[in-house]
Amino acid sequence: MIANIKCSRCVSDSTMLEIQFxxxxxxxxxxxxxxxxxxxPLGDTGAKILKNLLIKIKRDGEGNVYDCIVxxxxxxxSTYLLYWAIQNGLRPLAVSFDNxxxxxxxxxxxxxxxxxxxxxxxxxxxxxxxxxGLQRSFLKASVSDADAPTDYAIYSVLYTEAIxxxxxxxxNGHSFRAEGSVPKSWSYFDGRYVKSVLKEYGSLKRIKSxxxxxxxxxxxYSVVKNIRDVRVFDYIDYDKxxxxxxxxxxxxxxxxxxxxxENIFTRFFQSYYLxxxxxxxxxxxxxxxxxxxxxxxxxxxxxxxxxxYPYSTEDIKFVIKxxxxxxxxxxSIMKAPRKTFKDFPTYYTFIRKMKFPMKVAADLNLxxxxxxxKYAKM
Numbered sequence: 001m002i003a004n005i006k007c008s009r010c011v012s013d014s015t016m017l018e019i020q021f022x023x024x025x026x027x028x029x030x031x032x033x034x035x036x037x038x039x040x041p042l043g044d045t046g047a048k049i050l051k052n053l054l055i056k057i058k059r060d061g062e063g064n065v066y067d068c069i070v071x072x073x074x075x076x077x078s079t080y081l082l083y084w085a086i087q088n089g090l091r092p093l094a095v096s097f098d099n100x101x102x103x104x105x106x107x108x109x110x111x112x113x114x115x116x117x118x119x120x121x122x123x124x125x126x127x128x129x130x131x132x133g134l135q136r137s138f139l140k141a142s143v144s145d146a147d148a149p150t151d152y153a154i155y156s157v158l159y160t161e162a163i164x165x166x167x168x169x170x171x172n173g174h175s176f177r178a179e180g181s182v183p184k185s186w187s188y189f190d191g192r193y194v195k196s197v198l199k200e201y202g203s204l205k206r207i208k209s210x211x212x213x214x215x216x217x218x219x220x221y222s223v224v225k226n227i228r229d230v231r232v233f234d235y236i237d238y239d240k241x242x243x244x245x246x247x248x249x250x251x252x253x254x255x256x257x258x259x260x261x262e263n264i265f266t267r268f269f270q271s272y273y274l275x276x277x278x279x280x281x282x283x284x285x286x287x288x289x290x291x292x293x294x295x296x297x298x299x300x301x302x303x304x305x306x307x308x309y310p311y312s313t314e315d316i317k318f319v320i321k322x323x324x325x326x327x328x329x330x331x332s333i334m335k336a337p338r339k340t341f342k343d344f345p346t347y348y349t350f351i352r353k354m355k356f357p358m359k360v361a362a363d364l365n366l367x368x369x370x371x372x373x374k375y376a377k378m
Contacts, residue, residue, distance in 0.1 A: 010288035011301045015279055017185035029180065032373060033292045036176050036234070039369065046235035053230065054088055057169050066093040068169040068230075071158050072113065072121070074106030075262045077173035077233070079113050079253055080243040084232065085171060086117045092171065094121045095161045097211075099150045099265070100128050105254045106262035112252040124157050130210040134194065135265065136323050137202035141344070142336040144278045147269050148189035149210070156213035159221045168227055175233035176370065178240050179259075180289030184374055185340065186280050191215060193346040200344070215347050222366050229368050239295065259286050268319045271311035277334055281309055351375050 006013040008025035020028045040046065061067020070082045072094040085092045094114050114121040134149040158170045191212045198204060213221075221227045247253035259282070261267040274280040283305055290296035320330050341348065351358070355376040362372035 007288070009298070010291045011284050011298065011305055012288045013284065015281075015284075016183040018183050029183075029288065030292060032181070033176060033289070036369070040176075040234035042235065042237050050232065050235045053232070054090070057090060057230075060168050061091065064166050065091070066120075066165050066167050067091045068171050069093050069095055069158055069162050069165065069167050070119075070171045071154060071173070072096045072110055073262055074102070074109035074113075075173075075256075075260065076240055076244055076247070076253075077175065077179075079109055079247050079251060081171055081173040081232070082113055082117060082119060083247055083251060084236075086119065090171075092119055093161070093165055093167065094119045095158055096121060096123045097150070097154050097157050098123055098125045099131050099153070099263070100126060101263050101265040103256060103262055103264055103267075105256045109251075109253050109256075109262070113247070116251050122161060124161075124211065126153065126211075127209045130204065130207055132323060133202050133204040134198055134207075134210065136325070137198045137200075139273075139323070139325075139333050140201040140336075141197045142277075142333065142339045143197070143341060143343075144186055144274060144280055144338075145188055145193075145341060146273065147187070147266055149194055150263075150265070151187070152189045152191065152194055152213070153211045156211035159213060159218070159227060160211060162227050163221065163225060168225075169230050170227060172229050172231045172368075173233065174231055174370075175236075175238045175240075176289065177293040178233070178238055178286075178289055178295070180285040180292075181370055181374055182282065182285050186274075186282070186285075188341040188346070188348070190347045190351075193341055193344055193348075196345040215350075223361070228365065231368065241295075259283070264315060265319060268311070268315040271309045272316055275309045275311075278338060281305055283309065348375070 004013050004015060005021065007021065007027035007030060009030045010027065012019060012027045012029050018028070057067050068085065068090050070078065070085055070092045072078045072082055073096065082092060082094060096110055110121065131149070135146065138146040138148060162168070162170055191214050194212055195207070198207070244253070244255060248255070256262045258267065258271065260270060270282050274282065287296055287301035287304065291298050291301055320327070325333070358367065358372045358376045361367045362369045
């Protein structure tokens with residue numbers, strides 16, 4: 001058995017296949033964080049960048065009902081982002097994607113936030129038979145990307161709604177300081193990959209309504225229509241614990257437990273499916289980011305990940321039943337040999353060949369820099 005080697009600075013380890021260590025035992029994810037700190041300064045410099053960005057968003061949105069879009073899940077980051085947008089004089093349209101697994105808490109958080117802030121909400125509801133077919137296919141495929149259909153659909157919906165609303169800015173609540181970046185060996189998605197898995201393991205003949213943006217559409221939206229994925233938290237000293245206090249007080253927001261646990265399937269996926277079948281603990285990504293940002297000590301993080309990721313047996317029973325698996329089928333899925341996205345047709349090889357154009361696009365802010373770092377460079 002190969003020893004599990006841990007970074008000397010954070011808690012990222014060799015379960016992340018892309019990890020590399022320098023002579024001091026510091027991992028490449030820490031070095032990526034340091035590059036991003038340099039590219040996205042805080043303090044007066046970051047405030048100036050944000051001020052200019054706000055001016056541009058407002059100017060480009062003149063004459064339109066909205067000047068930006070905020071994807072809203074009812075989680076901490078997206079709820080605080082919506083609050084931040086209103087506090088800074090923006091006119092956001094809130095967009096929510098319902099994949100059939102939202103918790104009651106998430107639904108209340110979305111409703112309270114939009115009602116209290118006076119923000120219009122567009123909810124896109126996935127066709128359940130298509131959603132079910134996609135999730136069954138990814139679980140049967142034995143890959144660690146079972147949440148890929150939802151992840152990709154969210155991006156697809158946000159860009160589509162931006163086009164419909166005449167908006168050029170989609171505000172993104174991701175923070176590299178508070179969340180880090182999940183390795184692609186743990187989580188990868190593109191439109192071709194989703195369709196490939198469905199073709200091999202699904203019973204649906206074709207997707208009719210499920211939002212799946214093609215690579216060509218993404219290029220068109222980003223380059224031709226000039227829609228920007230804006231990560232405002234990159235320039236804010238974002239403290240998630242403090243954000244929770246603010247939105248709980250101002251927006252009647254309710255906590256739902258762990259990271260992304262506002263969604264039942266994602267909660268099951270992260271707390272049970274990934275750790276048990278793949279030995280993947282996504283807490284390592286979040287805790288490592290918090291360590292690098294001095295929001296958590298390394299010793300506390302090690303204590304947390306040493307204990308088993310807590311999961312609900314009720315969640316397991318509920319997911320198995322809702323997706324229509326028998327217990328025998330589910331046991332077979334959990335025992336099946338593990339596969340990766342590289343075992344299926346994807347855009348990954350093409351993306352790697354486009355490394356230089358993607359770097360140029362990232363430098364010009366046509367695409368998020370993390371996309372270049374994660375998919376083309378690392």
